[in-house]
Amino acid sequence: MHLHVVDHPLIAHKLTVLRDERTDSSRFRLLTEELVMLLAYEATRGIRIEDKLVNTPVSEFTGTALSNPRPVVVPILRAGLGMLEGLIRMLPTAEVGFLGMVRDEETLEATTYAERLPADLQGRQIFVIDPMLATGGTLVMAIDFLLERGASEVTAICLVSAPEGVARIEETYAGRAEVTVYTAALDERLDENGYIVPGLGDAGDRMYGVV
Ligand code: URA
16 A cells, blocks of 8 residues: 655645635635645556547647546545545546445444445546545445455545554555555544544535534
């Protein structure tokens, strides 16, 4: 498993505004989209490509196209939805699958309540999006689910991660080169309620309002 903490001044700036409790939902959603686009620049370096011949107004040119099988983007509902638009703008050929997972606020255990994925994940490059990597329980469930269905590579893109969650992913996928995590920040710790400190609060609530 590879971990990349993406260090870039634009990402640090946008993430600081995102963390600020005064940032309202509409700006929070916009910043989330912008952050995922910046993270995608790094996280898609290994995306499969093939040659593509085009004619410029001057001559032939052999360029590049995203190749088949198409990559698959999988937002983890609910908060992962806020990262979807930004990522598929960067990956226009991607198919989109959905995983609905919720964690019990007392046990912090994750359960799957919805699943809609392309039938065949054999050999596919998958991008899982979930803004908060807290205990890692949800992400491990999601990655296992995708690898069991034949995914060849799973790249998770997160905004804020806790050391506890990263350690859980590292232990679970030690020596597994097909699992990679990109995060915009590695924070201090989890609090007793499973919130990342300093974090940004509940990402889903901040995007969509408290439900
Ligand atoms: N999920 C969130 O939305 N925020 C946290 O801090 C931890 C998990």
